[in-house]
Amino acid sequence: MLPDHVSEMEKLDLGLKDITVRLLNRDPPVQFTNGTRRERKREGFRYALRRWSKFMKTAGIKVRDTVDFSFDENEQVLSVEKVVPYVRSSN
Numbered sequence: 001m002l003p004d005h006v007s008e009m010e011k012l013d014l015g016l017k018d019i020t021v022r023l024l025n026r027d028p029p030v031q032f033t034n035g036t037r038r039e040r041k042r043e044g045f046r047y048a049l050r051r052w053s054k055f056m057k058t059a060g061i062k063v064r065d066t067v068d069f070s071f072d073e074n075e076q077v078l079s080v081e082k083v084v085p086y087v088r089s090s091n
Contacts, residue, residue: 006071007047022079
């Protein structure tokens, strides 16, 4: 799912549109355009990129990883700044 503040800045509630994604965590950085989709939740909607699994694979993100996103309102670009792999705590 896209972070709520990104969905708000992109004004996805007014209409779905393509988003430019920049993967700064990759060397060299990768940039592509991807569509968005809307999913109903209890109260309202949440938004995600289409082909989410392909996005995660390209970005090197695994389930439960922590991802730092930023959004440049001037350029209208969503950037993946950093991916922190999930580490299972040992008890």
